[in-house]
Amino acid sequence: MFMSSDVQRRTAMQERHVTQPHEAGHPIVLATEDLHVYYGSKEAIFEGDLQFAQNQITALIGPSGSGKSTYLRSLNRMNDRIATVKGRIMYRGVDINQPDIDVYEMRRRVGMVFQRPNPFAKSIYDNIAFALRLRGVTAKTKLDEIVETSLRQAALWEQVKDDLDKSALALSGGQAQRLCIARAIAVKPDILLLDEPASALDPVSTSQLEDTLLKLKQHYTIIIVTHNMQQAARISEYTAFFNQGRVLEYDTTSQIFTNPQVQVTSDYVSGNFG
Amino acid sequence: MNAKRQNKVAIGTLYGIAGLVVLILLALLGYILVSGVPQLSWHFLTAPAKAFTKGGGVGIQLFNSFYLLILAMLISFPIALGSAIYLYEYAKDNWVTNTVRTAIEILSSLPSVVVGLFGFLFFVVKLNMGFSILSGAFALTFFNLPLLTRSIEDSLRTIDPQQREGGLALGLSRWETITRVILPAAVPSILTGFILSAGRVFGEAAALIYTAGQSAPALNFADWNPFNISSPLNPMRPAETLAVHIWKINSEGIMPDAKAISSGASAVLVIAILLFNLAARYLGKRLYKRLTSA
């Protein structure tokens, strides 16, 4: 592939390089310590030790099967049923990876949006309101208000305000994904996890989604898994590069994209990998 | 061109097969309806059956059939729903689950007469419920559960797993997710399974002969107190359904018009199933619309 100069370069570069955000003075809301994830006896994540800065967007990137999605889904214990998660997940000083944590209460604070838009087969209004109703918010005016603010925050209000009682399944992919974001933020989470939220969307919807995320970060801490390097570069403050179940590099996004310290990171983000 | 000729021939054959099947099916339905519909009259639909004279009707049997259907579905549907939910949503995919699943499915090909006899010995005799609609409903439940459970489980399988994750990620419990998100979305396909099993229940005879019984004492249609023996609503009374009636008059009937009554009753049965299908579909569509604003 490359000439001898590259081999030299490769050996000259580091194997691993992690700069945690607190070293840059950001407050930390979520951190994993000594996190290991196993599928059966197969280890999928080896020590995912990362910290996530408040009101910042952190992107997790890496090739398929690198463990970035597994890691993300471990953060609000969506993997509980299929994987064993060991280690600590510190959410504002509390280890939420303890057996006696009420996962439902925890997931209200650590919400999640998925790769494929998955609006429920309900009206747009009910998609947002129904989780609230189940949690005892029943006053119509209150619900109306939350639906409107959530949709506004997700930059969808203007497009759907006249069709709130129509089925959410009729929305386009991009709109549906923003509805899913609205649905997630309606329960007022603290942290929002997004698992490749734009990979099923066309470029126009993707850029709208990115705009939405950039606005949302004022209120939420956002962690996003993405395949799209340009997307990570465009919207995130921090980027973690996963490979084969390990975090090989974690740093500010500009550092990762202009001057990564690990050769594999460099190869990956410049499309020179594999 | 060879491939093209082959294509034409094959497609033509398929048209032929489909046409033939439609023909067979329509001929069957036609046979039932043509021989049965002329017997139908208001009297036939409402009058009680006669044991050995002409001019009996199927009024009581028709009512019994529906009553039994409703009771059986009321009992079996929640159980089937619950266990399908457990099997698909909660149970881990291991050998225990698989064994339970296999056990349920082998029940479905057991001849219904065996189920009937079991119901007879267990409900009618052991639990002293006597020949009664309730015994029949339980027996039909036994007969119905495997298929219904299987079809509901299949319906749950058709719903995108992403919907479940969506619910969980909002901090909902699995149970809330299943009851509020998955089930409403699965209504149309659950309904298809429901209709199919209702049809089978409606047409089942062998399991009922030994449980709900094969005599239809006269009912007092003015008495709706379910504790009265002659009340149509009393679940403890013996009841002969339409299918059992057809079976009975064909095997032991000594009334002179047995043949006409049997054809008429068959036609009524087919029409009732048809109407039931249509009604269930219509209601299901409305329900789905209400639940999902589709």
Place this chain on the structure above:
Amino acid sequence: MTTKEILTTQDLHLYYGSNEALKGINLSFEEKGITALIGPSGCGKSTYLRTLNRMNDLIPGVTITGTAEFKGEDLYAPNADTVQIRKEIGMVFQQPNPFPFSIYDNVIYGLRIAGERDKEKLDAVVEKSLRQAAVWDEVKDHLHESALALSGGQQQRVCIARVLAVSPEIILLDEPTSALDPVSSSQIEATLLNLRQDYTIIIVTHNLQQASRIADRTAFFMNGELVEVDQTKNIFMNPANKQTEDYISGRFG
């Protein structure tokens, strides 16, 4: 560089029922090289691609007017042989879709249905096609294993090999990498770059970077119309049309 036009559409309209999805497309493709069709969702680029080998025939209620000529022959002539057309104008789809057969059987599928039985010839075609699709080294020891066991990117390259095996003149690709991860995508791109010397390749892509990376020419579609077509360089650096510029630079919508 002397080029010859191999495929031309003139005033091509396509209607789904009464809905006009393509509004008179005049576009011609030069022999060899890669042309990318880009544009926002629903702009008609995929629809247009599928008119080129009559895959839209499968959708009921579609009517097409105008002309589409392949080497001077009308694709939509009443006596046109769709089977032959599709052999000469192959297609690769968004989802990697190898048949649930072995890799070998996947590649020879097109030849076998055409009646080819000669084992040696089939073997040779399999190797040649898989090599062309740059997947031979990865699969040569697994030819008789299921193609579904391959990774997404390998599957897609086997699909390309499958098309190459019937020696088409043109290869249509409908978002061939949108279901793949970046690593697999770049492998597909590398494969296409190898093929562009020998085949006329037309690719629909959502990924503008992809178009800019691999295409010689780029056509921008919007609302069922062809807005602009030019050398990729020009489209990306100095588009003539404002809409094109907005779309390319992400200011659209």
Place this chain on the structure above:
Amino acid sequence: MRRLFDDELAELDADFTEMGMLVSGVIRRAVDAFLERDAAAAQQIIDEDHKINEREIALEKKTFEMIALYQPVTSDLREIVTILKAVSDLERAGDHARNIAHSTIKMGQKQKVSELEQLMAKMGQMTTQTVEDVITAYVNKDDHEARSLADVDRQLDHLNHQVRSESYKDMRQDATFETGASIYLNVAQDLSRIGDYVTNVCEWIIYLRSGQIVELNSASEGTES
């Protein structure tokens, strides 16, 4: 896996190196022409200057295209940025070579001041060498060499100072020397500027290797003045 981008990048790299050789050759010829008062050679350098400009424009265009079409990041991005920046430094270095050629013509057959000639020869030799070295450093992506080349710039500055003080001294002694002295001054200044540009290129080489943008001159100037 080889990308189309890699081919183009290699091509760009080669073009840039070639331009570097060209510029370094022009500088060498300019210095030689000056030292030998070869007006004809000088004229030829002036006539050929547009070649360097054209190459600069071509390279710039190529880098723009590559940025637009490939959105490079990390080392790819740094390589393109390095070339984009260094190419204008080289072009300016080439301009200074042209200036030297102009000075050579202006100088005509004026008298040579041996001390100055010595200094100029030394400067010219150093400049030519450093230009060649920086191209080699670029080709080898050798940031150590690049760092050490910054010292040469410091020496050039030093020599430039010597030329200046020597020229002033000579001017005070011989008022007619004024024109000659100013030419000496200009050429020395040109050579010193070329040294500055080489330092700039060195900075980009360091950036290319490490991603760090360093200021090599300022440090040298700081210690110098």
Place this chain on the structure above:
Amino acid sequence: MTKSPEQLEHELKRRSKAAKLEIWGRVVSFTALIIIAAVVVAIIGFVASKGLATFTTNHVNLWSFLSGKDWNPSITDAHGKPEVGALSMIVGSFLITILSALVATPFAIGTAVFMNEISPGKGAKILQPVTELLVGIPSVVYGFIGLSVIVPFTRATFGGSGFGILSGTCVLFVMILPTVTSMSADALRAVPRYYREASLALGATQWQTIYKVVLRAATPGLMTAVVFGMARAFGEALAVQMVVGNAALMPHSLVDPAATLTSVLTTGIGNTVMGSLQNNALWSLALVLLVMSLVFNLIIRLIGRKGRLQ
């Protein structure tokens, strides 16, 4: 919004309504499953205990039960052993099941292909509702139509009494047709559309696409449908009983009266006394049915697993 970690920990460890509901849901659905499991165990245990009594209480040799050709539980043979040989019925059941599946399969798959590939509109409009309706027709009605149409037809065409495996096959063919058709249609529907597109795009005709790709890809599903239909046919009683003739004789031709496990079971069960050998022998037939049903299920499962592995 700043809470101390202790406060937050307390909030996160309080049991929420959702957690309570979750336990409730688990309990409710698990109870339902337990009920079903109990039902299944009860029936299987019941049939097994009754069916095994023939061998344990009445000391009938299992081998002679499975291989004997004479079925006269009420009399004893020369050695003083009761004549309970079920072979003729087992053969009858298998013959009739396999034959009806053989006949039904091409029709069902052909129809499913038609519904799914050739004319989905007509399929949905006509075939779908008609097949669903037919599932609900009681087997008694099928039996009587068989008796009054098929038996005379067989007699007129092939001679004999008209009762026999052939007539049983015809009736079962119609009875399992809707089930197999709709399951086959499901299997075909599960074949991704892009297989068809890929095949057509390679220059295949529609038939080549159906035959070489769609049917091949759907094979596990189609086989499951057929085996499921066979399981239904194996367990069907009333309709078969009316047309098969119920003669516990080894079938020598398709138009001779024969018997199936279910037909003998259904005919005899009311006329024997609980606990007697005659009755137990019938339950042994039910046990054979149960075991066969288990075998069919295992086959379906095996096919399913193979399909998944592919």
Place this chain on the structure above:
Amino acid sequence: MTKRRWLQSLLLMILVALGIFAYQTRQVSHAGGSITAVGSTALQPLVEAAGEQYAGDHLGTFINVQGGGTGTGLSQIQEGAVQIGNSDLFAAEQKGIRAKGLVDHRVAVVGITPIVNRKTGITQLTTKQLVAVFTGKVTNWKQVGGKDVPIVLINRAQGSGTRATFEQFGLAGHRSKTAQEQDSSGMVRQIVETTPGAISYVAFSYVTKGVQAVALNHVAPTEANVINNRWKIWSYEHLYTKGQPTGLTKDFIKYVQSPAIQKTLVRLLGYLSPSQMHVERDVHGQITKIGGQHS
């Protein structure tokens, strides 16, 4: 939400109240007012019709009559699971039944006749011929004086009362060879009616124009011939009780045996009344003459 919960609880309360009300006003007769009779399908119509009449006359009683077959009837009465077991056979004849504790109440006599398909050309046979036909010694009707049609045997199911009676008295104790079996008279008649060469046997009441009843040894299958035992193929229909009947059961059996039923329903349904008979037959087939009243 709160409003809906309100409505739900209101509805529930109303339902419970209705249930209590209904339970209070239920027909109190239920306790002593219902008995169940199970068994022979042949006897079922008679008992059922009698039961309905009885219930009509005695308000608040209910006679629940079900089929299930003679075997079921006898085993259930033996278990004591039901009050009356309907049987076509003497309990002692049925294998697996300990007849000791059971009390026999004969309520009707049923005559059984061989029937053949009309196209066989057979109207009468000798017992010897009949045995030859049923044991498979002859296989074509022309061997016994009929047309050239192969014989098709149709039996009732093993254990059926009709078959037992027919084999004992019609075939002189010979067993029929294994052949087609059907478990109901209606089916048998229909099959004989439509199948060329078919022969079977049914109760008199099932003989219709479609089938030919066969005279045996020149005795025609008529009621008159049954009464004086010239036609030997007949049997009693029994209601069995476990021990001596009491209460409603006793009352009902008495009612069925009373002339009110014996002279009307029993005749209407095609049976004879035991009281008409000039002979009496015990479980071993021994005939004793009695002075039957003529009616």
